[in-house]
Amino acid sequence: MCDVSFFYRSSNFMEEKLFVRAVKGGKTTKTITLNGKKMRKIPSTIGNLPGLKVLNLQNNLISCVCSELSTLTQLTVLNLGNNLLEEVPEEVKYLTSLTKLHLFGNRINRFASGVCDGLKNLTLLNLNNNQLTYIPKKLESLIYLSINHNQLTSIPRELCFLKNLSELQLNYNQIICIPEEIKFLKRLQKLFLARNNIEVLPEVLCHLINLRILDVAGNVLQIFPSGFQYLKLKEFYCEGNPLFLNHPVSAIKQLDILSxxxxxxxxxxxxxxxxxxxxxxxxxxxxxxxxxxxxxxxxxxxxxxxxxxxxxxxxxxxxxxxxxxxxxxxxxxxxxxxxxxxxxxxxxxxxxxxxxxxxx
Known part of the structure; x- marks a missing residue:
């Protein structure tokens, strides 16, 4: 019969050993990369590395993070992609120097309370392949946001006020419509909305003067807004939509009756x-x-x-x-x-x- 406590202790020992090997410069270590090591947790000894800048732990079996993670206030890049997380952990809000956060390929369906409060410097957030139905506020510095393959049914209006946002990826969700507030994304250059359920593009989309790439393939669009042809796009993809086709018709002349x-x-x-x-x-x-x-x-x-x-x-x-x-x-x-x-x-x-x- 398997001794569960022994397995747990041996698992902890393995992870501690991996960390010891990875830490070559002691407290001055700047980068740790332990991808694909079947780790189930982050060892608490990570708290002994206050100067750590980059932590790569993707392709493991981590389902939660240790409280000591919150002490890494100099961390700029955190990669926990392809793990078993079910929420964006609260400890992340203490990582005030964080600029890039990768959480793709988990089981995330929620954000811990106040998790975005401390992320004032975050410029890149990758949440692809999760189970999210909403996105929180307070991500003002974001430049790149990717939420492909989730369960969003709409574009949160809060996202439309991220004044620095340059790239927004929302492919493979369940989005039906685009809010009028999208006109406020003045710096947006790339917008990916492929494989959703979008029926109409708002006229204000034409106000995005810096937009260069637009992908709306695989939606249910029949027509594009007036002025769309004046967008200074470099790439435009719309295959897989039931677009209107050009067929000649005759007009019936009648009188106008106005109220x-x-x-x-x-x-x-x-x-x-x-x-x-x-x-x-x-x-x-x-x-x-x-x-x-x-x-x-x-x-x-x-x-x-x-x-x-x-x-x-x-x-x-x-x-x-x-x-x-x-x-x-x-x-x-x-x-x-x-x-x-x-x-x-x-x-x-x-x-x-x-x-x-x-x-x-």
Missing amino acids: LQEITSRFIMNQLIEMNPFLMEAIEWYPQIWDTISKGRICAICGKSFLTIWIECVEFVPPSKNWKTSKNLELVPLRTLICSYECFNQRGPNQFGIAQVQEQ
Whole structure:
């Protein structure tokens, strides 16, 4: 019969021995790498290495960390990838010098309370291949964030306020929509959203002027927002989406019947565009009107403002020659809005009413 206590002691001895071998410079040791050693725990003797900068322990069997880990206040890189952790451990919050944290390939489904409070210098966080359904706040310094292969159903709005974020990877989740707040990621250069359940890309995505790589392959997109063609992308991938295809249709000419609110709103919005001084001064006293007309749109044909979406159309444009794109992508379907039948019947040869556009 196996003596469990003996196995535990011998396991501890093995890990202590591994650490002794790895520690060559005593308290001045800067780096420890013990990958793939079947370690089940981090020895408490790690607390005797206050100057440690890099700790690599990936591909082991570690399910929890020792409290002594929290004393490594000079640690800049911690790699616990491919272990058996079920949470981002609380001890991490004391690693105030940490810049890179790798926790991929664990069983993480939660964050310990306050775990991100001390991570003021963290620039890279890799949480791929876990079971997360949410991401906490307070990661202001992040430049690179990867959460591929998790269980997120939405992009947390808090992520949209990480002002330094340059790369965001959210492939293989269950994301349905993208929040409007994504427009605040002004420094974002790479956005990976492949293999989710995204139906619509918001118009504000076009405000990401530094975006260079966008991957939305394998979602349920049919159309892209107006202005999308002006993004200065270098790479764009959209295969595996049920995109609208270009098929000629005929228009039916009818009369427009507008509500009083629509008529009034159109008049006010277009007068404001022309900088009518009387209206500009008067409308300051009516915040409810501001709220209404702030929802106004611009007609893709006549360029005038309107409130109620009369008809949603699709315009087919070739992708930029500067883009590296998915194979066989010849035309990009763009969403356009038209204010009236009159304008609809003046549309260009590549614009069609969505209701009349055939799908793949």
